Amino acid sequence: MSMTDFLNAEDIMKAVGAFTAVDSFDHKKFFQMVGLKKKSPDDVKKVFHILDKDESGFIEEEELGSILKAFSPDARDLSAKEVKILLAAGDKDGDDKIGVDEFTALVAES
Known part of the structure; x- marks a missing residue:
């Protein structure tokens, strides 16, 4: 699976391009620009699994x-x-990692 299975390639390029400057990343704006905010919770969970490179069940x-490189x-x-x-912003239980439910909530808040 790749991000373009769930998100528009043009939206990905625009979103990634908007945050090229160091310390400019805004997850809320990024999730909206890339189109993730409009996706179903199931699709958001699928994107989470792409971001979870080591398949640990968490994004460490x-x-x-x-994270930007996962998109481009x-x-x-x-x-x-x-x-x-x-x-x-994403770690609601204080374990220094973001689980799938925390990620889904983070995207929904955006």
């Missing part, structure tokens, strides 16, 4: 750092500051 800090291989990595902000 390292995976969050390369030539995108940049998030800065440490951006990762901390994204983790804080």
Whole structure:
């Protein structure tokens, strides 16, 4: 599976392109621009599984750092500051990782 199975390639390019500057990443705006906000909870869960590279059932800090690259291989990595902000927004139970339900809620909040 790839992101383009669920999201429009043009929307992905525009969304990734909007956050090329370091410390500019805004997950709420990104999820809206990429079209994830409009997707069903099932599709959001499928995207979660693409982001969960090690198939642990969670998106850990390292995976969050390369979240943009999961959408577009030539995108940049998030800065440490951006990762901390994204983790804080998504990690509702304080275990320093984002589970599928937390991710679905994070997208829905956007």
